[in-house]
Amino acid sequence: xxxxxxxxxxxxxxxxxxxxxxxxxxxxxxxxxxxxxxxxxxxxxxxxxxxxxxxxxxxxxxxxxxxxxxxxxxxxxxxxxxxxxxxxxxxxxxxxxxxxxxxxxxxxxxxxxxxxxxxxxxxxxxxxxxxxxxxxxxxxxxxxxxxxxxxxxxxxxxxxxxxxxxxxxxxxxxxxxxxxxxxxxxxxxxxxxxxxxxxxxxxxxxxxxxxxxxxxxxxxxxxxxxxxxxxxxxxxxxxxxxxxxxxxxxxxxxxxxxxxxxxxxxxxxxxxxxxxxxxxxxxxxxxxxxxxxxxxxxxxxxxxxxxxxxxxxxxxxxxxxxxxxxxxxxxxxxxxxxxxxxxxxxxxxxxxxxxxxxxxxxxxxxxxxxxxxxxxxxxxxxxxxxxxxxxxxxxxxxxxxxxxxxxxxxxxxxxxxxxxxxxxxxxxxxxxxxxxxxxxxxxxxxxxxxxxxxxxxxxxxxxxxxxxxxxxxxxxxxxxxxxxxxxxxxxxxxxxxxxxxxxxxxxxxxxxxxxxxxxxxxxxxxxxxxxxxxxxxxxxxxxxxxxxxxxxxxxxxxxxxxxxxxxxxxxxxxxxxxxxxxxxxxxxxxxxxxxxxxxxxxxxxxxxxxxxxxxxxxxxxxxxxxxxxxxxxxxxxxxxxxxxxxxxxxxxxxxxxxxxxxxxxxxxxxxxxxxx
Numbered sequence: 001x002x003x004x005x006x007x008x009x010x011x012x013x014x015x016x017x018x019x020x021x022x023x024x025x026x027x028x029x030x031x032x033x034x035x036x037x038x039x040x041x042x043x044x045x046x047x048x049x050x051x052x053x054x055x056x057x058x059x060x061x062x063x064x065x066x067x068x069x070x071x072x073x074x075x076x077x078x079x080x081x082x083x084x085x086x087x088x089x090x091x092x093x094x095x096x097x098x099x100x101x102x103x104x105x106x107x108x109x110x111x112x113x114x115x116x117x118x119x120x121x122x123x124x125x126x127x128x129x130x131x132x133x134x135x136x137x138x139x140x141x142x143x144x145x146x147x148x149x150x151x152x153x154x155x156x157x158x159x160x161x162x163x164x165x166x167x168x169x170x171x172x173x174x175x176x177x178x179x180x181x182x183x184x185x186x187x188x189x190x191x192x193x194x195x196x197x198x199x200x201x202x203x204x205x206x207x208x209x210x211x212x213x214x215x216x217x218x219x220x221x222x223x224x225x226x227x228x229x230x231x232x233x234x235x236x237x238x239x240x241x242x243x244x245x246x247x248x249x250x251x252x253x254x255x256x257x258x259x260x261x262x263x264x265x266x267x268x269x270x271x272x273x274x275x276x277x278x279x280x281x282x283x284x285x286x287x288x289x290x291x292x293x294x295x296x297x298x299x300x301x302x303x304x305x306x307x308x309x310x311x312x313x314x315x316x317x318x319x320x321x322x323x324x325x326x327x328x329x330x331x332x333x334x335x336x337x338x339x340x341x342x343x344x345x346x347x348x349x350x351x352x353x354x355x356x357x358x359x360x361x362x363x364x365x366x367x368x369x370x371x372x373x374x375x376x377x378x379x380x381x382x383x384x385x386x387x388x389x390x391x392x393x394x395x396x397x398x399x400x401x402x403x404x405x406x407x408x409x410x411x412x413x414x415x416x417x418x419x420x421x422x423x424x425x426x427x428x429x430x431x432x433x434x435x436x437x438x439x440x441x442x443x444x445x446x447x448x449x450x451x452x453x454x455x456x457x458x459x460x461x462x463x464x465x466x467x468x469x470x471x472x473x474x475x476x477x478x479x480x481x482x483x484x485x486x487x488x489x490x491x492x493x494x495x496x497x498x499x500x501x502x503x504x505x506x507x508x509x510x511x512x513x514x515x516x517x518x519x520x521x522x523x524x525x526x527x528x529x530x531x532x533x534x535x536x537x538x539x540x541x542x543x544x545x546x547x548x549x550x551x552x553x554x555x556x557x558x559x560x561x562x563x564x565x566x567x568x569x570x571x572x573x574x575x576x577x578x579x580x581x582x583x584x585x586x587x588x589x590x591x592x593x594x595x596x597x598x599x600x601x602x603x604x605x606x607x608x609x610x611x612x613x614x615x616x617x618x619x620x621x622x623x624x625x626x627x628x629x630x631x632x633x634x635x636x637x638x639x640x641x642x643x644x645x646x647x648x649x650x651x652x653x654x655x656x657x658x659x660x661x662x663x664x665x666x667x668x669x670x671x672x673x674x675x676x
Contacts, residue, residue: 004029015102030095030108036157044157051150054088057081058143065140074126074137081139085119089146110297111149114332118142118642121325136322141329141642148647171269173244178209181253194259202247202254210259214239219250293335297622301331304626312635319635326638330625334648335618343610346660351603354667359587360596367582370565371600373547377495377593378538378560380552381506381513382419384570385520385590386482390419390464392426395478402433404476408468410435411448411459419461419480420448426478446530462528464512482508484516491590492520494674498594501546505534505560534560551585551593568593591674598670606663610656617652 004011004027011017011027017034018027028034035043061080064073092115095108122137179201180189186201194200194210202208208221220232223245232248235241241254243263260266305328312320352362362368379385397404409432412420437450437457447460458469468476495502504525506513517525526537534550538560541548550557550564561567561581569581570588585592629637 004033012102012104015098015104017098017102029104030091030098032091032095032108035091040157044154047150047154047157050088051147051154054084054143054147054150057084058140058147061140061143065137074122074129074139077137077139078123078126081119081122081143084143084146085115088150089115092146104294109294110332110335111145113298113301114329114642115142115145117325117332118145118329121322136639138326138329138642141326144643144647145329148643171265173207173265174263175207175209179203192260194256196256196258196262198256198259200254200256202241202252204247204249204251206247208241208243208245208247208254210243210256211263212241212254212256212258214241214252214254217250217252219252220248222246222248293618297332297335300335300622300626301328304328304331308627317635323635323638326642327625327627330638330641331622334621334625343614343656344607346657347603347607347610347663350660350663351599351667354664355596355599358592358595358671359585359589360592360599361584361586362582362599363584364582367566368600368603370547371549371583371597372604374500374549374566374597374600376501376503376541376546376548378503378505378534378541378548378550378564379590380534380550380557380560381504381508381516382482383553384551385488385504385516386484389422389425390480390482392422393479393481395426395476397476399475404468405430406433406435407452407457407470408432408459408466408476408478410437410452411440411450411457411468414440415442415448417442417461419466420459422480423459423466423478461507462509464509482512484519485588485590488590489520491593492522494591494594496521498597500594500597501541503537503541505529505537532559535563538563549593549597551590552581566596568596595671595674598674599667602663602666602670606660606666610659613659614652614656621648 011029013027015027015029017029017031018025019034019038020026026037028037032043035046057080061077061084064080065077089111092108092111096112099109118138119142122139122142124131125137174191176191177188178191178194179186180194181199181201191209199215200209200212202219204219214235214237216237218234218236221235221241222232223242233239235252240257241252242265243259244265258264261270305324308327309320309324312323317323348365348368351368352365355362382390405427409424409427412423412427413434414437415421435452437452440448440450442448447458447466449456449458451457455471456469458467460467460469464480464482466478466480467474492502501524502520502522504513504517504520504522506525506527507529508527510527513525513527517523526533529537534552534557538548538550542565547566548564549566549568550560551568551570552558552561553570557569561569566583567581568583568585570585583596585596625641
């Protein structure tokens with residue numbers, strides 16, 4: 001069953017309230033939630049305007065009701081409550097109508113029932129004052145319930161906006177205009193007119209407007225907002241550039257490869273938003289609770305009201321009808337499940353935003369539960385523990401050297417594998433000829449193959465050795481050697497210190513892997529493993545009762561990442577668009593492996609706190625609203641309880657939001673400790 005992308009409550013898939021965005025359909029429990037999702041800034045302004053109306057009128061009602069006595073006071077109160085009841089509170093009634101139309105319950109339905117009951121009961125007393133033994137009206141309760149709940153919603157919207165600051169900051173990096181190059185002329189154009197294939201100019205001090213490839217010029221680019229790396233990256237002809245990064249000191253001309261919603265910045269933003277809307281496993285408890293909650297609340301409110309009606313009437317208490325109405329209003333209002341719906345979404349929003357600040361993008365928020373339990377980390381070697389580009393050496397041939405150079409260059413040029421790219425870079429200095437290779441195919445974990453002049457040509461990778469074969473006969477050989485990434489030794493020590501089992505699984509030869517594992521202090525490692533073999537090793541660890549995180553960077557790691565409890569992809573720049581895995585490390589910093597695990601632990605702990613508080617709060621206060629304190633405080637408590645119920649409901653949601661904000665501090669201190 002779908003869940004509301006704003007409040008987190010279950011929604012029927014038959015609901016007519018939905019929005020389609022970037023190819024995904026989002027369902028909502030009310031029109032109010034849909035408006036918050038579609039236009040959050042506009043909705044926040046609308047809410048602020050309604051509060052400007054609601055607070056003065058509600059305050060005036062309270063002052064007149066409790067301080068002044070004059071003829072026709074109830075009629076004056078009725079006039080004062082109308083703007084609050086039917087202007088400020090209109091969205092609640094729209095949401096309630098939509099809920100009834102879709103045969104489901106939501107917060108708006110409970111609020112509408114409570115406030116309208118108090119309002120119309122007061123109208124009856126105003127018009128027919130002799131119908132009941134007392135002339136009290138409850139316009140104050142109706143007005144303040146609406147005003148307090150709306151105030152809580154406004155504070156929540158401001159908090160979410162603040163929590164979402166890093167995601168919004170990403171979009172703010174894209175300039176409004178771009179310098180288009182056309183036939184040597186440079187013309188400024190709106191950013192929304194930019195399409196792939198356009199040629200653009202980026203000047204010093206400007207943010208790069210789109211993903212692209214440099215075709216002319218040299219400059220240093222600050223990519224820290226995307227990767228977290230403070231050291232500028234040198235860009236020249238052939239270098240990829242990423243939208244949102246800052247051009248520091250040179251003019252570059254680039255060809256656009258992706259713009260708008262397809263750019264790296266927009267994709268990261270979308271991933272952060274999707275992560276914040278995701279469902280952690282612990283949230284299922286709250287979902288189940290919420291799905292049954294509305295009918296249970298209505299039943300509890302009705303049964304409590306009926307009990308007090310019958311009980312007080314049996315005692316000949318003249319207030320039996322009034323008290324039963326107030327009991328119904330109090331139970332309905334105090335039990336609104338706002339805090340339950342907020343428990344996980346607000347925490348995931350903060351978690352995903354703070355993660356992105358540290359170069360960690362959470363693509364799949366459902367993996368957060370599993371991430372918090374990780375006790376085993378399996379690393380691919382090449383491109384993960386070692387540098388992505390290996391060092392190439394010892395090139396030798398059996399036959400025609402020039403042909404061997406050209407064949408190997410032409411084969412490897414079609415592959416994105418780090419070894420292939422290193423070989424291409426190495427062979428460029430030998431003036432290779434780009435040959436036409438037909439039936440080209442890349443086999444993960446093995447190499448590339450194709451046809452040239454009717455003969456089968458292969459570039460086969462076996463550990464650190466690459467063989468060029470022509471019809472199965474060896475034609476050339478070369479060796480590669482990977483160097484350990486800076487800081488990896490310390491990163492592995494941190495994992496081991498935190499009682500995380502660390503393994504290496506690689507397709508490389510035993511000699512290279514053994515030396516590497518010994519240097520890093522890793523006792524368990526597997527060599528010459530094919531892609532499906534990596535997945536089998538993951539399963540073996542899982543069968544031992546371990547929660548496994550697999551970190552890799554290539555096509556041959558995809559199966560293992562999907563098999564693992566959590567897959568972490570090493571990616572940089574525009575690689576974000578195609579990277580597999582539940583989590584993506586933008587800066588290729590293995591320190592963030594432990595950082596990701598800590599984020600999972602902190603996030604789940606905070607969600608559990610929020611869910612526990614919200615469910616416990618609602619469960620505890622319903623009996624209070626139903627009358628459990630009447631023997632101690634008397635029936636007079638019901639003259640103020642509806643207002644206190646609204647205040648308590650707002651405080652419950654505020655408590656959940658404030659508790660979630662503490663997550664930011666915990667995450668910052670935890671990740672900072674890893675850097676020391």
